[in-house]
Amino acid sequence: MILLDLKDSRPIYEQVVEKMQELMMLGILEEDGQMPSVRSLAMELSINPNTIQRAYGELERRGYIYSVKGRGSFVGSIHKLREARKQELSKKIGGLAKEARTIGMNRGDFVEMAAREYDQNGKTTSAGGLKAGQAAGSGPGGLSRPQPTPPQAQKAAPDPMQGEGDGGGLEQKGGPGAFGWIQKENPWGGRCMAAEPKEAEEGRRND
Secondary structure (H helix, E strand, O other), X not given: OEEOOOOOOOOHHHHHHHHHHHHHHOOOOOXXXXXXXXXXXXXXXXOOHHHHHHHHHXXXXXXXXXXXXXXXXXXXXXXXXXXXXXXXXXXXXXXXXXXXXXXXXXXXXXXXXXXXXXXXXXXHHHHHOOOOOOOOOOOHHHEEOXXXXXXXXXXXXXXXXXXXXXXXXXXXXXXXXOEEEEEEEOOOOOEEEEEEXXXXXXXXXXX
């Protein structure tokens, strides 16, 4: 499952753009495949549809998706996306290489460190990442916002006034202290607690 990070300082639409690109490169969103509708994705993420529309507009501006009037948005050239990301990566590596030279790291150590991090990240991805063809979440496009545990899924605390059998609930009428509680046979099987006026209880004891 891919989640939006609400603590991220970047705008939400930028996160959506990045996550959509990841889904495309992983093969979960296939080339020329239909994108999730703006409305359905906004409902899944519990965010404003205008935010999704802005993210789709940015993806289309970069040439990663295209629109068909009356049908929606579709995944564009994934090759173009990969090449663009490679260029971005090349710039980052250039900056890291410059920093390595500044701190006196030789080429061999720099390459070894990069190879070690590459292999380690690959192990992490294969262990817990997403593969092509796998579902990326319960919602359209595999994007999901963290959801609270529904109240019905939480284990309810036992009610001390609830009977053991089906239909063994208690109903008390009258003011406080007017009734005592006794065990009775439940007509549906088992035993339950029932309210009985204290006068009746005291009279039974006297008998």
